[in-house]
Amino acid sequence: MNPAPNLVLVGPMGAGKTSIGRQLAKRLGLAFVDCDQLLEERTGAAVPVIFECEGEAGFRQRESALIAELMQGRDQLVATGGGAVLDEANRRALAARGFVVHLQVSVAQQLERLARDRSRPLLAGPDKQARLEGLAAVRGPIYAALADLEFDADGLTVATATERLHARLQERWQRTEAA
Ligand SMILES: Nc1ncnc2c1ncn2[C@@H]1O[C@H](COP(=O)(O)OP(=O)(O)OP(=O)(O)O)[C@@H](O)[C@H]1O
Numbered sequence: 001m002n003p004a005p006n007l008v009l010v011g012p013m014g015a016g017k018t019s020i021g022r023q024l025a026k027r028l029g030l031a032f033v034d035c036d037q038l039l040e041e042r043t044g045a046a047v048p049v050i051f052e053c054e055g056e057a058g059f060r061q062r063e064s065a066l067i068a069e070l071m072q073g074r075d076q077l078v079a080t081g082g083g084a085v086l087d088e089a090n091r092r093a094l095a096a097r098g099f100v101v102h103l104q105v106s107v108a109q110q111l112e113r114l115a116r117d118r119s120r121p122l123l124a125g126p127d128k129q130a131r132l133e134g135l136a137a138v139r140g141p142i143y144a145a146l147a148d149l150e151f152d153a154d155g156l157t158v159a160t161a162t163e164r165l166h167a168r169l170q171e172r173w174q175r176t177e178a179a
């Protein structure tokens with residue numbers, strides 16, 4: 001069983017936090033909560049519109065308030081947005097009440113998955129590859145430092161990644177119980 005009240009997915013855009021998270025939550029019998037989607041529902045505006053009206057700083061404030069609220073709950077699988085780990089208070093809240101999984105993915109795979117994406121304002125510029133590499137250089141070590149478990153989702157379908165991550169978690173949580 002999960003040693004923490006919640007399961008949390010962190011990692012870069014396109015790693016599959018939302019897609020794998022939704023399937024994994026079903027298998028584990030957890031409530032699935034996607035931070036970006038819930039934030040959009042509550043705000044009544046899509047993420048790019050929030051960035052446009054309030055800037056990234058406004059979006060981050062809303063994201064932090066949501067994370068603080070969500071992490072008071074339990075039995076949830078929380079799929080975070082790719083930049084949620086940048087804020088120290090967010091990291092503390094996620095670590096305090098979450099078993100944190102870092103979903104890893106290569107920039108090449110991100111580019112494939114997000115080639116036609118229009119919903120991620122940080123990728124709106126002309127050179128997506130340089131942008132993703134820059135973000136990976138800054139955020140990669142932060143995801144890694146926060147994670148209780150690293151999972152490489154590169155090249156896996158959502159179904160296979162879900163299956164394998166589920167198995168890794170069961171194994172890990174059983175070992176934690178036995179210790
Ligand atoms: N393992 C996978 N195999 C194939 N396609 C995938 C896989 N994971 C995600 N995708 C596709 O990549 C896109 C982005 O995935 P998803 O929204 O799950 O990423 P995310 O980690 O939640 O990103 P963000 O940080 O922006 O919320 C979606 O179109 C999704 O269908």
Ligand SMILES: O=C(O)C1=C[C@@H](O)[C@@H](O)[C@H](O)C1
Pocket residue numbers: 012013036047080081082083084119120121122
């Ligand atoms: O990587 C990021 O900073 C972001 C990722 C998305 O999940 C959204 O939270 C938003 O587009 C910002």
Ligand SMILES: [Mg+2]
Pocket residue numbers: 017018019034036079080081
């Ligand atoms: Mg997502």
